[in-house]
Amino acid sequence: MRAPAHILPGSGQDGPSAEAGGYEGTRARVEHYFDRTATRVWERLTSDAPVSRVRQTVREGRDRMREAMLSRLPADLSGARVLDAGCGAGQMTAELAARGAHVTAVDISPALVEIARRRLPRDMERRVTFAAGDMLDPVHGAHDYVVAMDSLIYYDAPTIAAAVDRLLGRISGAIVFTVAPRTPLLMAMWQAGKLFPRADRSPVMVPHSPARLAAAMAEAGIPARLKEIERVARGFYISTCLEVAR
Template structure:
């Protein structure tokens, strides 16, 4: 997944690919079944876990991620099972990888927590979208309190500092937050950043579980 200047996932690429290879992309349930004739950007695409399903739904897909090793794996799979996806090594917070052709839609799947500069990433979304284009982001719910039945399940925020403690941290345990770390941001920070980027929210969703683990943002560019 992408960060501003450091491809943190490069040093964990093999582990992450093995760890997440069976995951079903969280954004899949929130996207149209038919994406024919749509040009879609998979922002912070990792090794193409969502890029391939997007292409299978008819989209022309571009995937971008700062982690070159993840992009290498995505390109390898594309060569073995072609879907017409174009992958690029690049930052989610810049557009130097972009050819200038506007996208109909942008998806950022479980990656906003990995990006250092949230405002810059959302500015990228607005820059590359056509007017009226759509944006869907899924993220680890910033209000996740940890599972009281599982002592190894920690909240989105550092337990010793509390919900207000925004910033990068690592649990030091298993999973992505243990191996690579992630940003904790308050829910209001995400929502205000979407508004500040000039994106018009159309829906927010929380996957219905006992504890809030997934938060979904959908918006359009005016």
């Protein structure tokens, strides 16, 4: 269930509020968008194919964010189990497997999972298990680390806290994830996005500050620390990397 915390042309949002329907309802909308509307866009964006100047900034931002997230994990992941929660087209999955990790790569979109499976180098296939479905499903088992790049950006603070709590019960290390930051720039992008055709719009993102997320976790009684790692801003891509550890 992956999307960038940014505004692509045609992805106009209406404001910083969560979509109705809670986790299940929002997840269904995200699945519909990425599996039926945006698959070709994301396949091209995550490849080496030429893209527009706007989408090039998104590509660069995502590359930098992936580096920031990977910096929180050991360089040698031999034997470690990592859940790529929202694997998208598989760029993070391939880098984790290249470090020696056994990766469970999950995405809400079966179409994106197939792209990720097709792109994975053959010599890494034995270290990756792909699955289409809910990244929080306990069927995926226990892991040492979880990475969730732009997978939780559509949810409000209590829902993110609940997701973190569910994942913490099945890992021994840290959860590294991203959120859309609450900034004037992002609000301006929401307004600009309204100029584009409704048919191309992505689901609504919910901006957060680390302090508000930490407060939501504390209110839920989650015994973990939230740490801000890095904010990445490249043109139309803006996202904040956070880490949760016990």
